[in-house]
Amino acid sequence: MLAQFKFNNFKCFRDETIxxxxxxxxxxxxxxxxxxxxxxxxxxxxxxYGANASGKTxxxxxxxxxRAVVLHSANNKNNGVWQDLYDTFKLNTATTxxxxxxxVVFLIGNIQYRYGFELNKETIVAEWLFRKKVKEICIxxxxxxxxxxxxxxxxxxxxxxxxxxxMVRPDALFLSALSVWNDVLASDIxxxxxxxxxxxxxxxxxxxxxxxxxxxxxxxxxxxMLKGADIGIEDIEPNEVSVDSIPAEIKRMLPxxxxxGKFYNGIKTIHKVYDENQMPAGxxxxxxxxxxxxxxxxxxxLSAPIIDTLEGGKILWVDEFxxxxxxxxxxxxxxxxxxxKTNPHNAQLIINTHNVGLLNEExxxxxxxxxxxxxxxxxxxxxxxxxxxxxxxxxxxSAKIGKLYLDGRLxxxxxxxxxxxxxxxx
Numbered sequence: 001m002l003a004q005f006k007f008n009n010f011k012c013f014r015d016e017t018i019x020x021x022x023x024x025x026x027x028x029x030x031x032x033x034x035x036x037x038x039x040x041x042x043x044x045x046x047x048x049y050g051a052n053a054s055g056k057t058x059x060x061x062x063x064x065x066x067r068a069v070v071l072h073s074a075n076n077k078n079n080g081v082w083q084d085l086y087d088t089f090k091l092n093t094a095t096t097x098x099x100x101x102x103x104v105v106f107l108i109g110n111i112q113y114r115y116g117f118e119l120n121k122e123t124i125v126a127e128w129l130f131r132k133k134v135k136e137i138c139i140x141x142x143x144x145x146x147x148x149x150x151x152x153x154x155x156x157x158x159x160x161x162x163x164x165x166x167m168v169r170p171d172a173l174f175l176s177a178l179s180v181w182n183d184v185l186a187s188d189i190x191x192x193x194x195x196x197x198x199x200x201x202x203x204x205x206x207x208x209x210x211x212x213x214x215x216x217x218x219x220x221x222x223x224x225m226l227k228g229a230d231i232g233i234e235d236i237e238p239n240e241v242s243v244d245s246i247p248a249e250i251k252r253m254l255p256x257x258x259x260x261g262k263f264y265n266g267i268k269t270i271h272k273v274y275d276e277n278q279m280p281a282g283x284x285x286x287x288x289x290x291x292x293x294x295x296x297x298x299x300x301x302l303s304a305p306i307i308d309t310l311e312g313g314k315i316l317w318v319d320e321f322x323x324x325x326x327x328x329x330x331x332x333x334x335x336x337x338x339x340x341k342t343n344p345h346n347a348q349l350i351i352n353t354h355n356v357g358l359l360n361e362e363x364x365x366x367x368x369x370x371x372x373x374x375x376x377x378x379x380x381x382x383x384x385x386x387x388x389x390x391x392x393x394x395x396x397x398s399a400k401i402g403k404l405y406l407d408g409r410l411x412x413x414x415x416x417x418x419x420x421x422x423x424x425x426x
Contacts, residue, residue, distance in 0.1 A: 001106060063196070196314065
């Protein structure tokens, strides 16, 4: 479970930025929206609001960047895997050449870990890992001059071989290298990052995952979700094509073992057909790509990631969650993570959205689940939980948070006072 994500000097965020998912003891409503584990309670969902270009997407990209460094730096081989994704705050002369840092606090079982690193455009400058069961202790520390580890928690043969043979490259994390060599704790931590997935705005970037699950037992659960969404689909199947139909130039680019697998060039949706008396008369086949709406494609693309997240107790970040989906469907999807029946393994959902209706939906979101991004006149983004605002109206249970947000009392709204005049000036 994710408790906190902290970073600085990445894209539009210059200063230290914190997304804190630890539940507030002040609020007693919606107890199913939080999970109590270890030292504190953590919210099961977090919703991020803000004006366009205020940093909502860049917040998600920051976590995804940290994830990429942890999972891939040890296999990087200096070919620019994470370096190509690295991007400092460019609107200030002091930050373009400064380092960036990333840190997460999370729980595996009832043990808290705090892991982070500092880097520049080429190398890892520092790395640290702390473990807390009763008292927090340091079990990895690395900087330019030293690399230390606690042999009680890591395999000393693996760790010492990596250290003494100087096998940890300057652009690779020590934790990632330990994981490559199958150290148990390092593998557990990298698996935690692997189970925290970030979905971008384009459904083409994650459609393939749901498509691949249509050939597995998960298909029944995907189809059940689609039927529950009331979009009229009776069945859904991948459109398989033969290897012989693949152009020769494409075949040459594929590994030989891939040619023994299955190939799909689309998705078929099956709908009921009725006769002139409105009686069932069979079914017909349509295609998701050309015959179905964008919203239908979006809910299908989200189906497998959501099901996998709920079943595995994972973490799912979804950028522009509301794009193409009906309001009531948005509410229903969020409630999946609040119900102990559908979320027995304490999965977490983190989304950004412009849908203000969610703020006014009764018994959907606690105050400590709502965050707002803003950008100042210098182009610097920040994120703030609405519980940090001193306005007493925000904390009242009867407060209409959506109205307060639109009125600008929470920040994160665009200044459009001169918008009409700017169009007329054209």
